[in-house]
Amino acid sequence: MAEAGNTLTLETTKGPVVIELRPDLAPNHVAHIKKLVDEHFYDGVAFHRVIDGFMAQTGCPHGTGTGGSKYPNLKAEFNAEPHVRGTVSMARAQSPDSANSQFFICFDDARFLDKQYTVWGKVVSGMENIDTIKRGEPVRDPDRIVSAKLS
Incomplete structure (x- = not known):
């Protein structure tokens, strides 16, 4: 069970998804995500890139994969946590230190990543809802995060 304040619930258009945050793996990333959640940054944001058998990506305010938050990018906190089904990890551009607000949830093992x-969480319930998110690159009429809340 995650300690208080380290559980993130994404209410999505497909149903709730509960993520256990892992500050032990990526303390700066978890702090950044919490700040964005507190500011309602993720509310209404689309799952803009969803690849069957791979992952569902969200966190772009434009819904295109081109944007981030108003805050500076994060320094990478790469760790040994494996990219497996339910892993939550930061998306980034080519530079290792370019993660900002976009993240993805793995459908299946993606150990090449x-x-x-930077892995910063794991889905502990609601993975069946992630499994039903509409696929595409970009996604037409995408599923969304309705709201994100910490507990």
Whole structure:
């Protein structure tokens, strides 16, 4: 069970998804995500890139994969946590230190990403809802995060 304040619930258009935050793996990323959640940054944001058998990506305010928050990018906190089903990890551009607000949830094992992307959480319930998110790159009429809340 996650300690108080380290559980993130995403209410999505497909149903709730509960993520256990892992500050032990990526303390700066978790603090950044919490700040964005407190500011309602993720409310209404689309799952803009969803690849069957791979992952569902969200966190772009424009819904295109081109944007981030008003805050500076984060320094990478790569760790040994494996990219497996339910892993929540930061998306980034080519630079390792370019993660900002976009993240993805793995549908299946994606071990080729290990130690190249910052893992900061794990889905502990609602993975069946992630499984039903509409696929596409970009997604037409995408599913969304209705609201994000910490507990």
